[in-house]
Amino acid sequence: MKHDLKSELESILPREYFSYIPRSFDIIGSKGRSVAIIEIPEQLKVYEHEIAKAIIRVHKNVVSVLSKDTERFGEYRIRDMRLLYGDPNTEVLHKESGCIFKIDPKKAYFSPRESTERERFRSTPLGDEEVLVMFSGIGPLAICMAKNNPNIKVTAIELNPDAYYYCQENIRLNKLNGKIEAILGDVREVCPKLNKKFDRILMPLPKGAYKFLDVALDVLKFSGILHFYHWAPKENLWEEAENILTEIADEFHRKVEILNRIKISAYSPSLWKIRIDARIN
Ligand SMILES: C[S@@+](CC[C@H](N)C(=O)[O-])C[C@H]1O[C@@H](n2cnc3c(N)ncnc32)[C@H](O)[C@@H]1O
Incomplete structure (x- = not known):
């Protein structure tokens, strides 16, 4: 999704890093409680916690930020994800067109x-x-x-x-x-x-x-x-x-x-x- 994470980070990151700021990331959940899942480029690893905190400031419904550490693997098609910041409980209710899906993105594909x-x-x-x-x-x-x-x-x-x-x-x-x-x-x-x-x-x-x-x-x-x-x-x-x-x-x-x-x-x-x-x- 589009966001203004870039402007939030402009006062924190040195200018030469701006171009690496991810343009989009996934948010799973609802207006009340969501988890953001972001792929942090190698160049920004040292700032990953600052980036996670910035996501939570910009998106008030995000309670946890997970980093995508691998591609999906194995029969279960899940990936390694690491908590960068926020609530370690990453189970959320995702609402979509009249349906509701309970999910912990660390444990199952969605x-x-x-x-x-x-x-x-x-x-x-x-x-x-x-x-x-x-x-x-x-x-x-x-x-x-x-x-x-x-x-x-x-x-x-x-x-x-x-x-x-x-x-x-x-x-x-x-x-x-x-x-x-x-x-x-x-x-x-x-x-x-x-x-x-x-x-x-x-x-x-x-x-x-x-x-x-x-x-x-x-x-x-x-x-x-x-x-x-x-x-x-x-x-x-x-x-x-x-x-x-x-x-x-x-x-x-x-x-x-x-x-x-x-x-x-x-x-x-x-x-x-x-x-x-x-x-x-
Ligand atoms: C790409 S995910 C799709 C999940 C779901 N249909 C969706 O749209 O979110 C594929 C799923 O197949 C399951 N799976 C893989 N091999 C399977 C098998 N041999 N029998 C049953 N399920 C399997 C995985 O655990 C995974 O949850």
């Missing part, structure tokens, strides 16, 4: 930057469907869909116990008990035991969702819809993902009908996070 993607699901009317959200994290996609679609039933599977805990909390906070079932576990182990087929499956794990396409196709109904996420090379966004999808579908003797191609966000200078929606006949 990106405030993906609100547009969540809005796409929130605003898509669905009929009487059985929906599976693989890699469901703290539950934002499941909750966005279930909030506006009283006739769907959602199963949400997540591997990280902390994310699963928050997913259960969020189902309760959004009054969706009985509409979303949260399950802790690896989709590869859980899905075959569900004894259920789904009308729609979301696979929001751009790093490696393709490795679970066999698991998804096995539980997707005939003519079901798949929302497949992938990190795609910037210069050729769709080919790799569509080829992988078609290859796996072939193994299941099923046909892929592409419905939608969505460019979500830049992941790195060379990779984009994309989503392909396909009907699998």
Whole structure:
């Protein structure tokens, strides 16, 4: 988000450091209590505590400032974060378009930057469907869909116990008990035991969702819809993902009908996070 952190820091930092001041950072939470997450450039490390204090002065709702110390890593897709200043309790309630998400960003994946993607699901009317959200994290996609679609039933599977805990909390906070079932576990182990087929499956794990396409196709109904996420090379966004999808579908003797191609966000200078929606006949 845009902010006037730069003017706040102008009286503190020597002029030669001004150009390194981050232009933006994430804020997760509500008007009452939020956490800021900032990536401090190497050149400004000696001033990191001053920068954190300045953020808290500028944004009155920010109670803690965390530094992004690594990229996201591992199966849980979290990163190392360090408290630079403020309250060590970094659990907050994030409010977004009528939904509420309890989250500690140190413990589970959540990106405030993906609100547009969540809005796409929130605003898509669905009929009487059985929906599976693989890699469901703290539950934002499941909750966005279930909030506006009283006739769907959602199963949400997540591997990280902390994310699963928050997913259960969020189902309760959004009054969706009985509409979303949260399950802790690896989709590869859980899905075959569900004894259920789904009308729609979301696979929001751009790093490696393709490795679970066999698991998804096995539980997707005939003519079901798949929302497949992938990190795609910037210069050729769709080919790799569509080829992988078609290859796996072939193994299941099923046909892929592409419905939608969505460019979500830049992941790195060379990779984009994309989503392909396909009907699998
Ligand atoms: C990129 S995050 C997305 C989380 C959530 N859908 C969201 O939009 O905030 C991917 C999630 O998948 C979970 N995950 C990774 N491998 C998994 C597996 N084999 N089975 C279940 N969940 C898995 C991670 O713990 C992580 O929370």
